[in-house]
Amino acid sequence: MRCPFCQxxxxxxxxxxxxxxxxxxxxxxxxxxxxxxLLVIPKQHVxxxxxxxxxxxxxxxxxAKKVATDCVKSGNFEGINFLSAHGAAxxxxxxxxxxxxxxxxxxxxxxxxxxxxxxxK
Numbered sequence: 001m002r003c004p005f006c007q008x009x010x011x012x013x014x015x016x017x018x019x020x021x022x023x024x025x026x027x028x029x030x031x032x033x034x035x036x037x038l039l040v041i042p043k044q045h046v047x048x049x050x051x052x053x054x055x056x057x058x059x060x061x062x063x064a065k066k067v068a069t070d071c072v073k074s075g076n077f078e079g080i081n082f083l084s085a086h087g088a089a090x091x092x093x094x095x096x097x098x099x100x101x102x103x104x105x106x107x108x109x110x111x112x113x114x115x116x117x118x119x120x121k
Contacts, residue, residue, distance in 0.1 A: 003045055003094070003095065003096050004094060004096075005041045005045075005094060005096040005098065006045045006096065008025070008027060008041070009025060009041070009043040015027045015028070016028040018038055018067065019063065019066070019067050019070075021059075021063065022043075023042060023043060023044075023056070023059035023060075023063070024040060024041065024042055024043060024059050024060055024062075024063040025040070025041055025043060025063075026038050026039070026040050026063060026064075026067040026101075027039050027041065029100075033100070033102060033110075034102050034103070034104075034108070034110055035103065036071055036075050036077060036101075036102075036103035037100065037101070037102055037103070038067060038071070038100075038101040039098050039099065039100060039101070040060055040063050040064045040067060040098065040099045040101060041060075041096060041097065041098045042056050042059065042060050042096075042097055044056060045096060046096070046097045047095050047096065047097065048086035048087060048092060048097050049084070049086050049097060050086050050087065051097075052097055056097075060097065060099065061099075064082060064099050064101060067101060068080045068082070068101050068103075071101065071103050072103065075103055076105075077103035077104060077105055078104060078105050078106055079103075079104040079105075080101055080102065080103050080104055081100070081101070081102040081104060081110075081112045082099055082100070082101060083099070083100040083102060083112065084097075084098065084099045084100065
């Protein structure tokens with residue numbers, strides 16, 4: 001199966017690109033979870049933070065910081081969640097490194113944290 005994020009980076013699939021540089025892209029997800037929800041992806045295929053080299057991770061996080069800062073400043077948001085799953089056990093939905101940026105406002109009703117109180121090993 002072909003990687004949808006690689007296809008977006010190669011312009012083989014359409015996407016709304018919010019920011020792009022030689023290493024990374026920030027795009028709108030197909031099904032945003034909240035107002036302002038964005039994804040940051042590396043253009044090079046890498047499955048997760050566990051499989052990427054430091055340069056790619058540094059570029060992804062630099063883009064995430066830039067886009068998040070712009071989003072908070074220009075979108076009248078008060079905070080932001082950076083969310084990323086790495087591996088099937090962590091419920092990674094696409095087998096390509098990506099960070100979800102979820103802009104937040106006080107009292108928005110979004111609970112981005114799982115409830116670990118009832119978790120069992």
